[in-house]
Amino acid sequence: MIWLIALLSVAQAKPLTADITTAFTPRHAGADCDAIHALGSLSTVVPALVETAETVTMPPWVGTRAAHCVSELISVDTVAHDAAIRWISDDTRSGYGLIMLDNLDSLPPEQALPLAQLAIEHATTSQSFRRYAVPRLDRSLHPAVRAL
Amino acid sequence: MRHLWLLAMVAGCGQDWTESESSGLRLLDTTRTSNLNGQHRLAFDVLEGETAFLVTIDPEAPQRAVFLDVTDSDKQTVFDIDVVSEAQRRLTGGQFTLSTVSLNWPIREQDGALTAGQWRTDVGIIDAEDLFDAGVDSTIRVAFKQDSDFTAGDVRARVVFVGSVGEDEEVVRATEAAVAQWQGLYANFGLNLTVRFDTNASTEPVGAPGESSGELFELLSSESDVGEVTVVIAERIADNPGIQGFAGGVPGPILPSDRSVMVLSAIDNGGGDLLFSEQEIVLLAETMAHEVGHFIGLFHPVELTFDTWDALDDTPECDTQASCEAAYSRNLMYPVPVCSRTACTPQTEMTPAQRGVMHRSVWAN
Known part of the structure; x- marks a missing residue:
């Protein structure tokens, strides 16, 4: 059952990571977090942001923009909070x-x-x-x- | 009495310039107060052999400035803000209202050669309500170059590590490696790029040109030679999180100001691990070349709304993401690197007209 929930979570996150990557790739776009947060609920957007930060390596600013949007949700979302703990501790x-x-x-x-x-x-x-x-x-x- | 009146007119027409030379450029400097129409009416002489000029207007904050027109020595209008705006093409940052605004002339081959004699330009001084504002002081500089070869030239840059990044061996290593690649890129366009490195110990967060960190940027640009592009390497661009590079103008101002720099974010170019991979160094080099391309005078061939284009003849007017990627995926000034999740297409090309803009710029001498 846990496996199924995890699978569904990943399945939901995939299209969002593509949208996030597309939105964050332009050189001068910055991190428009409001637009990204509006793509779905916290339960779908935050895992997608974390996955984007941890798996998209080029261009490098896609990950930093995703991380910035995660940082704005630390106080309201446990996935964002857990990611913050992990990233602050991980060299x-x-x-x-x-x-x-x-x-x-x-x-x-x-x-x-x-x-x-x-x-x-x-x-x-x-x-x-x-x-x-x-x-x-x-x-x-x-x-x-x-x-x- | 009539003679006194005529004398005042001549002074008002722009004869009160201070002339000097620096780094191979002839400079005219002055300060002016906007007239009752809220404009500066500037007149200056172009000398035989001079092939391009760059005018920068830096009005008192919070006012802004915009170029309204430019008239050549034959009294022909060569730049008209209304014509340029109507064409919905981006020709120069001088057509936009900014805190510090610059216009290089000529820009394109079809703009013709600079002719000796008196040129004029009208510059609007704009207040917070977008109205012309009288009685506003501006610092003004015109720089002239003598460069008869618009296929070869020199670009000079001073790369300044601000704050802790100057002590970070990884950032310094990556920057030096990227500069070497940037030099190779510009060499392909006929530009010989020379770069010197410097540090600044400021510990304050660095912002975006024209938006914050104004005193720092004015100081750093005043420490660079005239005609030398100031490139700031900062930890991040604090007030624009996620922006990896930011040029202060298209073209950049030729006098020290809060916009007279190009800023790069070390963290946003290095990614999540604070280490620069070979691919990230390649992309950093392209980012330097792209941002300094803006500073020299280039716009994106198409903006990402796919309904706004530059004013060049050989950059096609695509209007969808697919058609624009087909046209520009390898173009250095395309606003998006075309990437998979782990690799990007090299953006190392420029059209002849894009190269022409760079070679006509006073920033490339």
């Missing part, structure tokens, strides 16, 4: 992790602080991530994040 997704940190100030402190703590942990093992993550945390509007 092979450091770019996406930084994009998650760029949206930290829009989160309530109780969500922002644990993500910031994960970023600090990641920063202790990755100089590349630390170089960009620490200034972001230092600039945070959340006093508890700045204090880390």
Whole structure:
């Protein structure tokens, strides 16, 4: 049964990833997240955004734009929140992790602080991530994040 | 009394320029106040042997400017905003109302050669309500080049790593590799590209030209030589998340301003892993060549609405995604790289007319 639900989820996500990829490929389009979010419900759009970020490698800005749209949904969607946790912790997704940190100030402190703590942990093992993550945390509007 | 009145007229017609030379360009600089019609009426002399000029108008913020017309030394109107707008073709950024606006002339072969004598241009100064605004001060520069060969030229760029990216060996490595490929691309178009590298220690987030980070961009462009394109490598373009490259004008301003740079996002060009694959370096090189192509004066041959085109004769007017990809999938100025999920078609070509625009630009001397 779980397998069937997972299969259906993937089956739903496929056309959306193609639409998202098409929307995000132009050089100057940016990440129009409202247009992407309007393509479906959170339960379909967010997995498609995550899948796009994790599987579409060219052009590279398709993935970063998808990640940006995921970052806007961290506070309202568990799939987006789980992706943020994964990307902030994963050295092979450091770019996406930084994009998650760029949206930290829009989160309530109780969500922002644990993500910031994960970023600090990641920063202790990755100089590349630390170089960009620490200034972001230092600039945070959340006093508890700045204090880390 | 009549003589005094005539003298004032001559001064008002544009004789109060400060003339200088820099990097092989003759420069005329002035500041002007818009007249009662909300316009600057500029007159300047083109000298024998000069083959193109680039005018930049930078009005006091928040006002904007737009070129209304250009008249040649035979008093013929060679550029008319109404004619250009009606044609629904993008010829120059000078036809759009912007915070800093520039116009290069000639642009295309059919625009003819520059003729010696007095040229004039009228520039509208526009307020927040899109009305002409009198009494507004503008900084103005006209740059002239002497370049009789519109098939070969030099482009100079200064690549500035801003903030932490300058300490990131991976970003520096990828940028240097991409610049080498960019030089190869431009060489195919008859352009010899020379690049020098620099750093700036600013830790503030970098925005888009003309939208934010104005003081930083004005500073960085003032540190570049006249006629040298300033390319900013930033972590991200903070106020335009996901934008991987942003040129400050088509063409870019020839005086220091908040638009006188081209900005690239390291993260959005490097992807999710902060590492640049060989394919990403190829695409970064194409992005540099594409964005500086804008800065030199090129528009996309077609916009993605498929109903707006550039004003060149040899870029076909396709009107669907399929027909446009068929025509332009390899064109450097096509607004979309044509990619599968893991690879992109090389975009390394330009039409003769596109090359001609670059060679007529004062940015290519």
